[in-house]
Amino acid sequence: MKAITQTQLVALLGEVKGATFATLITETDARLKKTGNPFGTVRKVSRVNVTLGFQYEAAVNRQRTREDSEADFEVAPRQWGQRVPGTMLVEHKGRTYLETKVERSLGCTYVDASGNELTAEDVAPFLPKRSGSGRQGTEKAILVRDYALDSIRSLRFAGEDHVMMQPTTATIITDAKKVLTK
Numbered sequence: 001m002k003a004i005t006q007t008q009l010v011a012l013l014g015e016v017k018g019a020t021f022a023t024l025i026t027e028t029d030a031r032l033k034k035t036g037n038p039f040g041t042v043r044k045v046s047r048v049n050v051t052l053g054f055q056y057e058a059a060v061n062r063q064r065t066r067e068d069s070e071a072d073f074e075v076a077p078r079q080w081g082q083r084v085p086g087t088m089l090v091e092h093k094g095r096t097y098l099e100t101k102v103e104r105s106l107g108c109t110y111v112d113a114s115g116n117e118l119t120a121e122d123v124a125p126f127l128p129k130r131s132g133s134g135r136q137g138t139e140k141a142i143l144v145r146d147y148a149l150d151s152i153r154s155l156r157f158a159g160e161d162h163v164m165m166q167p168t169t170a171t172i173i174t175d176a177k178k179v180l181t182k
Contacts, residue, residue: 001154001161001162001163002160002161002162002163003162003163003164003165004162004163004164004165005164005165006096006149006150006164009149009152009155009162009164010089010096010149012162013052013087013088013089013098014087016052016053016088016157017053018053019051019052019053019054019055020051020052020053020157020158021049021050021051021052021103021157022049022050022051022052022100022155022156022157023047023048023049023050023106023155023156023157024046024047024048024050024100024147024152024154024155025045025046025047025152025153025154025155026045026046026048026147026151026152026153027043027044027045027046027151027153028043028044028046028147028148028151029041029042029043029044030042030043030044030110030123030127031128032123032126032127032128033126033127033128036125036126037126039112039118039122039123039126040112040113041112041113042110042111042112042113042118042123043110043111043112044108044109044110044111045108045109045110045111045153046105046107046108047105047106047107047108048100048102048103048104048105048106048145049102049103049104049105049106050100050101050102050103050145051100051101051103052088052098052100052157053088054100054101056075056101056142056144057073057074057075059101059142060073060075060136060137060138060142061073063136063138063140063142064136064137064138067138067139067140069137069138073135073136073137076135078090080092081097081146083099084096088100090146095148095149095150096148096149097146097147097148097149098146098147098149098152099144099145099146100144100145100146100147101142101143101144102143102144102145108120110122110123150166152164
């Protein structure tokens with residue numbers, strides 16, 4: 001397992017040509033509802049298989065073809081963030097995100113501020129409702145998730161495991177911009 005920085009991650013991702021499979025372990029804010037929530041801030045640690053470097057429009061049209069529908073889906077402009085040209089990265093409000101297509105969730109764990117593990121049943125009443133993509137016109141949705149680079153804890157792709165070192169947010173942004181502007 002190799003320890004890398006976000007700057008090194010951006011450089012690695014820049015070398016990816018075409019679509020490739022990866023496994024991510026991420027740690028994010030579970031964004032529980034505040035009303036009645038006895039847990040306070042809860043972190044969600046997820047392990048997920050994803051595709052990097054995919055083409056969203058093509059993925060939806062392939063799924064439409066599998067479902068015997070017309071492959072005439074056209075991608076709309078992003079609702080938030082600016083895609084970094086020629087990459088699988090998105091910038092938004094000073095943060096850099098990795099755009100992925102979710103293939104399969106391998107599970108998740110919820111942890112409260114004291115480090116206590118919570119069950120999915122514990123947090124379920126406080127989780128926000130997810131909205132689906134009504135535009136795709138598919139029975140099986142193509143799930144796109146954008147992960148902030150600073151939420152990625154480890155990444156496995158191209159036969160290598162990478163564990164992320166956690167520098168300060170300011171360092172991440174500065175380093176990522178240096179790599180992106182080369």
